Amino acid sequence: MNKAYIKFWGVRGSNPTPDQNKMKYGGDTSCVEIRTSQNDVIILDMGTGIRRLGEEIIKDSSYPKEINIFLSHYHWDHIIGFLYFKPLYDAKYTINIYGYNKKTSLSELSNALINKSFWPVEKDIYKAKINFIDLPESSNQIKSIKLNENKIHYSLHPHPNGANSFKVDTKNKQIVYITDCEHPEGRLNKNVVNIAQGCDILIHDSHFSIKDFTNYKGWGHSSWKQAADVAITAEVKQLVLFHYCPDYDDSQVEINEKNAQKKFINTIAAYQGLSIEI
Ligand SMILES: [Zn+2]
Ligand SMILES: [Zn+2]
Numbered sequence: 001m002n003k004a005y006i007k008f009w010g011v012r013g014s015n016p017t018p019d020q021n022k023m024k025y026g027g028d029t030s031c032v033e034i035r036t037s038q039n040d041v042i043i044l045d046m047g048t049g050i051r052r053l054g055e056e057i058i059k060d061s062s063y064p065k066e067i068n069i070f071l072s073h074y075h076w077d078h079i080i081g082f083l084y085f086k087p088l089y090d091a092k093y094t095i096n097i098y099g100y101n102k103k104t105s106l107s108e109l110s111n112a113l114i115n116k117s118f119w120p121v122e123k124d125i126y127k128a129k130i131n132f133i134d135l136p137e138s139s140n141q142i143k144s145i146k147l148n149e150n151k152i153h154y155s156l157h158p159h160p161n162g163a164n165s166f167k168v169d170t171k172n173k174q175i176v177y178i179t180d181c182e183h184p185e186g187r188l189n190k191n192v193v194n195i196a197q198g199c200d201i202l203i204h205d206s207h208f209s210i211k212d213f214t215n216y217k218g219w220g221h222s223s224w225k226q227a228a229d230v231a232i233t234a235e236v237k238q239l240v241l242f243h244y245c246p247d248y249d250d251s252q253v254e255i256n257e258k259n260a261q262k263k264f265i266n267t268i269a270a271y272q273g274l275s276i277e278i
């Protein structure tokens with residue numbers, strides 16, 4: 001049996017922020033690793049945080065050779081780490097990349113990522129077996145796929161061009177990952193509440209403070225307060241704030257975390273390197 005955990009490799013929203021006053025929470029963009037007791041590796045998004053995770057996977061031989069990556073959506077801050085993910089250059093690995101978008105297939109995405117006009121790596125330099133797998137359309141219902149002993153449930157939530165929520169149902173815990181989500185004005189998105197219902201750990205977009213949130217309608221994000229509202233409404237056990245505005249320094253994220261804890265006590269603001277046992 002493996003020690004099961006969630007580890008946060010990148011928690012920043014929109015763009016990397018290698019700034020001194022942002023080092024407590026970190027500057028890499030979205031990447032969360034779930035390692036199960038059965039030694040499965042499920043990676044949520046491949047922002048710049050996946051670079052160091054890739055180094056760890058190469059170094060640590062206890063990692064499985066099959067790696068599964070689920071993409072919430074295809075905005076740069078969630079995909080650009082592909083270029084720097086070392087297991088792609090090693091024939092030992094099979095890398096399955098899952099996603100769903102109504103307008104863009106994963107083969108279109110792969111053509112953009114593996115394109116020597118933009119990055120000087122040709123297809124044959126990637127030695128791993130790479131499978132781009134479009135998930136079946138979920139529209140307004142929760143769909144599921146099986147991954148070894150785990151179930152991955154997914155549904156859509158509002159974001160420019162759409163994004164997917166995921167619930168990873170491992171043997172031990174249910175972990176829900178909802179990032180880049182703009183709830184409808186004055187209420188919570190139904191799919192989000194449904195998929196989060198009763199889960200052990202909810203990782204939720206908390207890009208904005210309440211004040212800034214009102215100035216950025218249509219940008220596709222949540223405030224820390226909406227993250228707490230989802231946690232309360234869906235009766236989750238623990239809330240993890242995630243995907244911070246790149247303009248926020250550590251003290252602003254700390255303020256948001258404290259405010260969220262006043263609403264929902266079992267809240268933590270994710271930081272780069274945070275590991276939670278599951
Ligand atoms: Zn994002
Ligand atoms: Zn986005």
